[in-house]
Amino acid sequence: MAASPAAARGAPGMQARRQAKATKRKHRVSSGAPPAKRKKETSFFSAKKTSVKETQRAFKGKSQNIFSPTKHSANAGDRKQEEKLCIKTSSLFKNNPEIPELHRPVVKQAREPVFTPEAFHELGLHPHLISTINAVLKVSTMTSVQKQSIPVLLEGRDALVRSQTGSGKTLAYCIPVVQSLQAMESKIQRSDGPYALVLVPTRELALQSFDTVQKLLKPFTWIVPGVLMGGEKRKSEKARLRKGINILISTPGRLVDHIKSTKNIHFSRIQWLVLDEADRILDLGFEKDITVILNAVNAECQKRQNVLLSATLTEGVTRLADISLHNPVSISVLDKSHDLSTARGRVVQDVGPPQATGSLHSFAIPESLEQYVTLVPSKLRLVCLAAFILQKCKFEKEQKMIIFFSSCELVEFHYNLFLQTLLRRTGAPASGQVPSASARLKFLRLHGNMEQEERTAVFEKFSHSKTGILLCTDVAARGLDLPQVTWIIQYNAPSSPAEYIHRIGRTARIGCRGSSLLILAPSEAEYVNSLASHKINVSEIKMEDILSILMREDCFKVRQKKTQKSHAAGPQEIRERATVLQTVFEDYVHSSERTVSWAKRALQSFIGAYAAYPRELKHIFHVRALHLGHVAKSFGLRDAPRSLGVYTGKRRKTAPRGPDLRKKPRCEPRLAEVLRSEYSSGLDPSATQVRRQSTLEASSSSRDHERPERLPKGQQGLPERF
Numbered sequence: 001m002a003a004s005p006a007a008a009r010g011a012p013g014m015q016a017r018r019q020a021k022a023t024k025r026k027h028r029v030s031s032g033a034p035p036a037k038r039k040k041e042t043s044f045f046s047a048k049k050t051s052v053k054e055t056q057r058a059f060k061g062k063s064q065n066i067f068s069p070t071k072h073s074a075n076a077g078d079r080k081q082e083e084k085l086c087i088k089t090s091s092l093f094k095n096n097p098e099i100p101e102l103h104r105p106v107v108k109q110a111r112e113p114v115f116t117p118e119a120f121h122e123l124g125l126h127p128h129l130i131s132t133i134n135a136v137l138k139v140s141t142m143t144s145v146q147k148q149s150i151p152v153l154l155e156g157r158d159a160l161v162r163s164q165t166g167s168g169k170t171l172a173y174c175i176p177v178v179q180s181l182q183a184m185e186s187k188i189q190r191s192d193g194p195y196a197l198v199l200v201p202t203r204e205l206a207l208q209s210f211d212t213v214q215k216l217l218k219p220f221t222w223i224v225p226g227v228l229m230g231g232e233k234r235k236s237e238k239a240r241l242r243k244g245i246n247i248l249i250s251t252p253g254r255l256v257d258h259i260k261s262t263k264n265i266h267f268s269r270i271q272w273l274v275l276d277e278a279d280r281i282l283d284l285g286f287e288k289d290i291t292v293i294l295n296a297v298n299a300e301c302q303k304r305q306n307v308l309l310s311a312t313l314t315e316g317v318t319r320l321a322d323i324s325l326h327n328p329v330s331i332s333v334l335d336k337s338h339d340l341s342t343a344r345g346r347v348v349q350d351v352g353p354p355q356a357t358g359s360l361h362s363f364a365i366p367e368s369l370e371q372y373v374t375l376v377p378s379k380l381r382l383v384c385l386a387a388f389i390l391q392k393c394k395f396e397k398e399q400k401m402i403i404f405f406s407s408c409e410l411v412e413f414h415y416n417l418f419l420q421t422l423l424r425r426t427g428a429p430a431s432g433q434v435p436s437a438s439a440r441l442k443f444l445r446l447h448g449n450m451e452q453e454e455r456t457a458v459f460e461k462f463s464h465s466k467t468g469i470l471l472c473t474d475v476a477a478r479g480l481d482l483p484q485v486t487w488i489i490q491y492n493a494p495s496s497p498a499e500y501i502h503r504i505g506r507t508a509r510i511g512c513r514g515s516s517l518l519i520l521a522p523s524e525a526e527y528v529n530s531l532a533s534h535k536i537n538v539s540e541i542k543m544e545d546i547l548s549i550l551m552r553e554d555c556f557k558v559r560q561k562k563t564q565k566s567h568a569a570g571p572q573e574i575r576e577r578a579t580v581l582q583t584v585f586e587d588y589v590h591s592s593e594r595t596v597s598w599a600k601r602a603l604q605s606f607i608g609a610y611a612a613y614p615r616e617l618k619h620i621f622h623v624r625a626l627h628l629g630h631v632a633k634s635f636g637l638r639d640a641p642r643s644l645g646v647y648t649g650k651r652r653k654t655a656p657r658g659p660d661l662r663k664k665p666r667c668e669p670r671l672a673e674v675l676r677s678e679y680s681s682g683l684d685p686s687a688t689q690v691r692r693q694s695t696l697e698a699s700s701s702s703r704d705h706e707r708p709e710r711l712p713k714g715q716q717g718l719p720e721r722f
């Protein structure tokens, strides 16, 4: 017989008893007495399935009790009781590590001039190409990188091109490719196959580059562009390859997949090989894929032009290029004098030994990009992020924000959490109300574990929207040109200065204004110096200033009885409201087993990603520095989970005493499956197998970067020739 809803919820008397027990437990904690043994871990997980509304109703009642100490009662006994009840408020702000003074070294950032007064028609391009650039792409004058690169590439030279994010590198290579192919004496036939091969690290970037090429080809209808990027049925891609693609844009993984399985693919006519985001594509993650591609291309064609582009061409790439490219030209718009009134973008030089290129470790950042950092104790991270979202996207107009997380699971968790809490509580306009400021909270998410159709839809939607909040992994860090993004938030610090540059580079593109915020824990403050050593300058925003926005959000006000007067004001009220917000998160997380399990999995993923920071950053980001209980709070978990394994709903026979962060987190197979690669073709089962294995061996793959299989010993290294 099914239990009645009332019975399922428990009789009122039982509920009261439960509440009393809980209060007793809290009192013991506050008085320093050892906490009573939790009856069963199931009590932690077996929260009844409450709807969000129910949770909020329950919460309203609770908050009244929680914050009643703010009233000043004459009765000493009452006061004692009040102090005890204050535990929820104080727990969020108590026992946090001190926030250190940020002695940030002020460095002179490298600057690049973006625009030039020169028009495209000065380049001697086909008149139809010029009119397409002007009329379809709506650009008339060249950017610095275009002015430097296009003539060099039209001369037939190999080139390494570095210029800051959002400075127009795509057209810098697309225009010469189209100009040269349309001018070929024997007119290109579709069935000839690829004349140009463009490799990019992500599917969204492949789509975006394809879109640009397609626009440029409008007057030259006989040249057919095409994109291979995974997610699409291999069969239909094969059919398109069979018909013929002359400018082929692909992610490495998907191209390898076709090289191995598609007979119709050949490279005998290749004249151009372009690696966009070359440092990303040539790093270890893509080593095997790139080797396969280059071997396949080299086997069929020896003479072609090679172009490598990125905002962060590092020494490693330059050295590799130095031995692999033929008489290349290095183009860097970076104005070394930092004096923009002189020598505006005149730095074009032949590649010499790596040291000759000087400032390879200092990357230029758009002048109109303001960078900020805030130091936030772990317990307060979540409320701080939420407050910042509200401040920018609810209370200010026309804000478009991208928030970077270190793994797919972190994105999923925060996306769902914000939808169910921030949006429901503060975001949705009441029925019949005109959508207003609250309607600006439009959450979207993008990561590598999503179906391709959804990925593309999200990309398009965010691209065309004037506002919105995109939660994503580094899959969106490279190359994406999403218009009007005003804020970049890095909730988890990136693993390298190059990734920092690319993430923040999604805003302040092509002369627009934009800002970025990096959220660090107090123990991570040293990261600011690490950035400074790469000439990256950040200003501090105080956490209190971010939290103060909660004063504008009355739904986080502590409810007082009519007879009670709130004595909280200023910082105290901000703290109380922050606690209310944290309680909203915690109530949602603890509203069902499923949500608790999500939170735990996200926490585990966070720790995995944290353990994967490269050696040179380990002194800043080390799991040993994490306080698990505090970090758990930032996932809405009230306590540190006893085990970091994925929650299965079953109790272990012998529960471990407590989490030991010195050990690498144990990744359950389920977790390994979820942590699939961002950049893979998604089709190669052997790759997945190896990746899964490496996930289990090292937690590093929690970070949402692809680390496909390494080559066997003795076979490492790229072919000598691009």
Ligand SMILES: Nc1ncnc2c1ncn2[C@@H]1O[C@H](COP(=O)(O)OP(=O)(O)OP(=O)(O)O)[C@@H](O)[C@H]1O
Pocket: 139, 140, 141, 142, 143, 146, 163, 164, 165, 166, 167, 168, 169, 170, 171, 310, 311, 478, 479, 480, 481, 505, 509, 510
């Ligand atoms: N000459 C130009 N004048 C005005 N806008 C331009 C010009 N060239 C390109 N753009 C625009 O600038 C934006 C950024 O260009 P693009 O994406 O090529 O930058 P990028 O240098 O490749 O950036 P990233 O390093 O992030 O990949 C695009 O919206 C593009 O249409």
